[in-house]
Amino acid sequence: MSSATTDRQSSGLGFVGQRVKRVEDERFLVGEGKFIADLNHEGMLHAAFARSPFAHAKINSIDVAAASRLPGVVKVFTGAELNAVTNPFIPFFTVGGLYTPLYSCMSDDRVRHIGDPVALVVAESRYIAEDALELIEVDYEDLEAIGSIDAALKPGRTQLWEKADGNVLGEFTDTFGDVDEAFNQADRVITKTFDCPRQSNQPMETRGIAVVVDPTTGHLDIHSTSQAPHFKKWAIAAMLVKDSTAASLAKFARNSERRSAFLAAAKDFVAANKEKMAQQDNSGMVSQLKKDPSTMLHQLRMGAGLLAADDYPTVMAADIGGAFGSKGPVAREDVAVAAAASELGRSVQWIEDRVENLLDGGQAREERFTMSVAVDNDGMLKGLRVDAVLDQGAYTGFPVAPALIALLWKVYFPGPYNLDAFEITSKIVTTNKGRVVxxxxxxxxxxxxxxxxxxxxxxxxxxxxxxxxxxxxxxxxxxxxxxxxxxxxxxxxxxxxxxxxxxxxxxxxxxxxxxxxxxxxxxxxxxxxxxxxxxxxxxxxNFFSSVQPGTDLFVYEDGRAEIGTDGTIRMFTSQSPHGQSHQTTYKQVAADEFGVKMEDVEIVWGDTDRTQFSFLGTGGSRGGPMGGGVMRMTARELRQQVEKVAADMLEASVDDIDIIDGNIHVAGVPSRGISYADVAGKVAADRNITDEPAFMEAMKYEGVGxxxxxxxxxxxxxxxxxxxxxxxxxxxxxxxxxxxxxxxxxxxxxxxxxxxxxxxxxxxxxxxxxxxxxxxxxxxxxxxxxxxxxxxxxxxxxxxxxxxxxxxxxxxxxxxxxxxxxxxxxxxxxxxxxxxxxxxxxxxxxxxxxxxxxxxx
Amino acid sequence: MSQPSVSAAPGETIAVNLQVNGTSHSLEVDPRRSLADVIREDVGLTGTHLGCEHGVCGACTVLADGEPSRACLMLAVQADGVEITTIEGLATDAGMHPVQQAMHDAMSFQCAFCSPGFLMSTVALLRDNPEPTEAEIREELSGNLCRCTGYQSIVDGVETAVQLMGGKSS
Missing domain, CATH: 3.30.365.10 (Aldehyde oxidase/xanthine dehydrogenase, molybdopterin binding domain)
Incomplete structure (x- = not known):
């Protein structure tokens, strides 16, 4: 074997630390994984997007009549039709000095990159939907395109966004220490510019969304290749809000049950996060509103709509074929397909093809850095100045925007080396290219x-x-x-x-x-x-508050553990696995905590009706420390509850209870043990419960140490x-x-x-x-x-x-x-x-x- | 491999007989539909995955009369009478195929979206060359893309399969 893997045991005597083989393989290796394209919902319609062949153009007219007449086509939506029933993407991350252009789920009067969606065909099969694309006539008027960082920085070129200053969307500087002093004192200053061209995440499975509409209630079950199903649920709900702000607020005011529930939740949230909320940096929103005051109106309308809504979509992520960040964002296609299904009252799915994925499935890292290092002749570093430029493409990624990448540079750039002073200026530029994720x-x-x-x-x-x-x-x-x-x-x-x-x-x-x-x-x-x-x-x-004060509001990790009345142990994670083996590793962690076998633990993920809210889902290398952490801590807490009941049943002290291979017993007397089912059954009988768990523990985990x-x-x-x-x-x-x-x-x-x-x-x-x-x-x-x-x-x-x-x-x-x-x-x-x-x-x-x-x- | 011998007008279908994992399926298919789509949608076996639909990534690889073939580039009508083996056809009631078992033992995959193609390519490779060198394994599997693993664990899986199937250890 050429593997460098060693079967090492890092810690403890249980499953944690062992090279345990993956439980996911039991379905994947026999072809029984359930990826988005495998779900085969009854009566599902298929969507295909008409996309711009121009990098930058005005749309003079669009004619979908011939496409609409094709047998098997259910409906062709123009960009304008879908934009009329959806709210725009508004910035989620902002920084002082940055303007983020608003955009809709489709393009209706102008296209800004090759692949920009201008119409959506819904048909009985994907073959027919793609046939219909050929029949759509769009009259484009070519505009000058901005194809590089150099072109974007040049004044006087055609602007992608009218409200911007040229094609630079923002510039912001952060300074740490006395930079002038460091540069004046150092023996020399060395300056160089570094360029990284554009790359793409390219998971082997493309993106996809299947929106299942309940014909009687209109409820949307959204199956999605999402790293962050909870955020997608709220974002789509917000973008589908149709009522005016006033109408939504009136509806909310009349609904006393919802009103009191919301006020109680808000009160709890404020009480728990008062300090972090006070630290929030609002300078970004100030810059944004100066450029585009309509941002606030859209925000109010979506916010009020969410308050008034009685029903939100359920978002479900089953098996996901890789993402590497690209399936974290909410994409324009997500909103367009959800809106189309909602308008038609029929279930619609879109499975991206590889060409689309290369066009706009997620691009990254087109950045330039001019670095000046102040250094003494003995090699001791004194100061660092960085001028950074990031090419975000045409449409700003959502919710994680390129501005966040620049904020992370601000914190990370000095690396593991000592420096007296550091300054970084970051520019975000816009070009006629795909979305940076x-x-x-x-x-x-x-x-x-x-x-x-x-x-x-x-x-x-x-x-x-x-x-x-x-x-x-x-x-x-x-x-x-x-x-x-x-x-x-x-x-x-x-x-x-x-x-x-x-x-x-x-x-x-x-x-x-x-x-x-x-x-x-x-x-x-x-x-x-x-x-x-x-x-x-x-x-x-204090990491995230160093990135941007207040962002730590979004980075805790919720989790829940339950034991059913039959003794079944279920762990609920808000992570959304897509290749990281969460199911295996979380079973390892929980099994050790409960003293059971791995197969005795069930891991539940990916369904927003069953798991708790998480802004990030899976991302940021947090699946082990944060996701695994909350599994460990909830399991530990729940075991203590079980031990208390078991101690009563065994007429022993809690301190003497031991659990090995699921056998709950007084230490040293394994032959007189009881099972989790026995303990859960006792609780169920005492409390006369059948359809709720015998034990439950939920936790908000913020990491330790x-x-x-x-x-x-x-x-x-x-x-x-x-x-x-x-x-x-x-x-x-x-x-x-x-x-x-x-x-x-x-x-x-x-x-x-x-x-x-x-x-x-x-x-x-x-x-x-x-x-x-x-x-x-x-x-x-x-x-x-x-x-x-x-x-x-x-x-x-x-x-x-x-x-x-x-x-x-x-x-x-x-x-x-x-x-x-x-x-x-x-x-x-x-x-x-x-x-x-x-x-x-x-x-x-x-x-x-x-x-x-x-x-x- | 048979070529489509009949022509069809737009909207017409052609009768094909697909032998998939030993089971015969008599189907009426639109002649332009790919073998992959018909296996996934009409036969109902979704273990064969579509990663690029232009013949590069190899996730859709099936065995057609024993030869590894891109099911995304082959029309269903071309497979009339051809013996097709998909990932679902590897395991038996006795358990996983040795290649599946070996890939499990070696922790070969992560998201595993590419795994059907790698498994089918490996089955064909070890049939033709039961004791390949590492260089041969890498070359033979270079028609399949994996984005998660860096391939080392998959190569380990093939070497483990050689052992399980009675070849020498490398």
Missing amino acids: PYRGPWANETWARERMLDLVAAELGLTPVEIRSRNVMREGVSMPDAFITGPTIDETMSVAKTFDRALEMIDFDQLKRDKADAEGRGHRLGLGIASYHEAAPGPP NGGWSVATHVAWVDIDLETGEVEIPRYLVVEDCGPIINPGVVDGQVRGGVAQGIGAVFYERTHYDDNANLMSTTYMDYLVPTAMEIPNIEIEHMETLTEGENDARGTGEGGMIGAPAALTNAVSDALGVQVTEQYLPPYRLLELAGVIEPEK
């Missing part, structure tokens, strides 16, 4: 730019990449501050230096010299790159063939510390999958728009997802820094992708002896950098 470590380019810059600074100072990192990395007991200069608290889990030191031990530098010489002999070049990072997964309690950093050092070896530009990765090493591991098989998979996406980003994948914003990569023949031939075996070394916390697991979902582009581009720079300043390095570019071929243009 979160992609596995949405802020990850700060690590890429910083780690690349460190090598560049080292080279300029005559130091090695190892030396500059060794001198500046935060080291426990030596140079570890109590908090980052950008705010968040630091504790012993900030163990980057430990992973860095271990990585160095695992590199044979003498062998590297020999390998380099050998490569040169073969007409190749070999190089090594190192990169380190830290991630708040989940981060200290002061730490929660997940860290790693990546080391990449690359071998470049100077004849073909082909790259091989003879070795790739990850030394990571995510604390005690719940399931090493799962963690290894997450790390490797992330690194694979990083390899794809650097050498193969590019969402390629030309200067006129025409998309050149609309199939998998153009957008190159790496195969088993391109991804090497990845060596993983686990380190486990433990804290006093009861739930010490840290997240690991995003890290692989955060570290890999930096380590790989550093390795390429080392191999070729040039300082690479771009992230995308396909064979032709490597040959240009190596001087083998002349650069284009």
Whole structure:
């Protein structure tokens, strides 16, 4: 076996820490998974979108008559028809200095990117719906398109959004420490610009939504490939509100039951969150309203509509075929399909195809960073200035907007290194491109730019990449501050230096010299790159308030545990798994807490009627620490309730109760034990209940302790063939510390999958728009997802820094992708002896950098 | 593999006989429908997945008369009389197929949307080459895309399957 997995047991004697095989496999590996396209609802109609072939154009007219007449077509909605019955997307994340253009679920008078939806066909089959698309006539009038960051920054070009200042939607600056002083005092200042082109998440399953309409009540059951079903439920409910604000408020006023329920809930919420609410930063909303006061009117109308509504959609997420961030947002298509089903009173589904997914299923990371580093000649870093630009495309992602990515840069950019001062200015620009969504470590380019810059600074100072990192990395007991200069608290889990030191031990530098010489002999070049990072997964309690005061209102994790009257243990999570093996790992955690077998625990997820609200759902590497944490804590609490009843039944003290393999007994007397069913049955009989759980515990979990950093050092070896530009990765090493591991098989998979996406980003994948914003990569023949031939075996070394916390697991979902582009581009720079300043390095570019071929243009 | 031998006017259907996992299905199909759509919708076996519908990702791979084939690029009418094996046809009453068991043991997949294609490709690979090298495995599976795993666990799964099926360990 070539696997680097070890069957290690990290902690305890139960399931946690073991490489337990996945329970999900029992359905997936025999073809019995239930993905969105597999659900086969009775009487379902099929939707297809007519999309713009122009990057930027006015719509003069649209004619859907011929399409509507096609047999099998139920209805063709124009953009204007659906926009008339829906509310627009209004900004969810705002920052002072930013304007976010409002937009509707469809485009009716203007299109702003290739693939912009202009009409929706609903038909008896997808084949017929797609036939009808061919019959829709749209008269477009071409406009100048903005196809690059440079074009967007240029004044005087055609504007995408009338109310914006040019195509820059906002600019905001944050300063930490005395930056001028740091730059004046330092021996020198080194400045460089780094560019990352557009990439795409590309899960193997595309997006999809199936809206099932109850013909009598009109209730919508929305099946969705959603990482965050609860947010989608509220967003769709809000966007389908039709009544005016006044009408909704009048309705609400008449409904005394709803009124008192709402007021009680609001009172509880305010009481629980008074402090956080007071800290909320409203400067973003002020900037927004200055540009577009209608934002408030839409907000009031949707808010009032939600207050008045008696019925909200139910959103359900079954098995999901990957997402990597792209299925977190609420998309325009979600709202359009829900509105179409609601208008028709009939069930409608839309399954995105791959071309659509490449057009607008989620794009990311087209960013530019100009970094200035103030540094002394001995390599000690003093100050950092960053000018960052993010190309958000045409329509602002919702709810997680690109502004949040910039806010995360603000907190993360200095990395695990000590600095006296830091300043960052971020610009958000709009171009005629697809929507930017979160992609596995949405802020990850700060690590890429910083780690690349460190090598560049080292080279300029005559130091090695190892030396500059060794001198500046935060080291426990030596140079570890109590908090980052950008705010968040630091504790012993900030163990980057430990992973860095271990990585160095695992590199044979003498062998590297020999390998380099050998490569040169073969007409190749070999190089090594190192990169380190830290991630708040989940981060200290003040992490999100450092990102933006008040955002921590949204980042707790709810969970619930129940024991039925028959003794069945059910754990309810608000996470929405899409490949992370939640079902397996949560069973491990709960089974250990209850003292039962894994098969005795049922995990319930994905149904908003059965699980508690969660803004984020699954995202942010929180499934282990936060989702797993609330499973552990609710199970622990419930076990105590069970032990109390069992102690009475066994006529013993609670302290003497032991539970092994589901046998609840007095310690040392297992033969006289009782079962969970016995205890639950007793409670049911005493309380005379049948249809409610015998035991129930719900909890709002905010994490424990002061730490929660997940860290790693990546080391990449690359071998470049100077004849073909082909790259091989003879070795790739990850030394990571995510604390005690719940399931090493799962963690290894997450790390490797992330690194694979990083390899794809650097050498193969590019969402390629030309200067006129025409998309050149609309199939998998153009957008190159790496195969088993391109991804090497990845060596993983686990380190486990433990804290006093009861739930010490840290997240690991995003890290692989955060570290890999930096380590790989550093390795390429080392191999070729040039300082690479771009992230995308396909064979032709490597040959240009190596001087083998002349650069284009 | 048979070519469609009859032509059909728009709206007309053609009778086909599909042999799927040993069961015969006599169906009237619109001649333009893909084999994948007919397997999923008419036969009702949804284990075969559609990832790209243009023949690159390989998630829809089935065995057609034993040969790994893209069910998204093949028309149902081309499969008239062809023996089709899908992921649902691998396990028996005795349990999982050794390739399925091995992929489970190796924790090969995450979201597993791509798994039907990898499983079918692997079954064909090990039939033709019971003891492949790692390089051969990687090359043979390079027609299937996985976005979650970085492939190492899938390669491990194939190597585990070699052992379970009586070949040498690598």
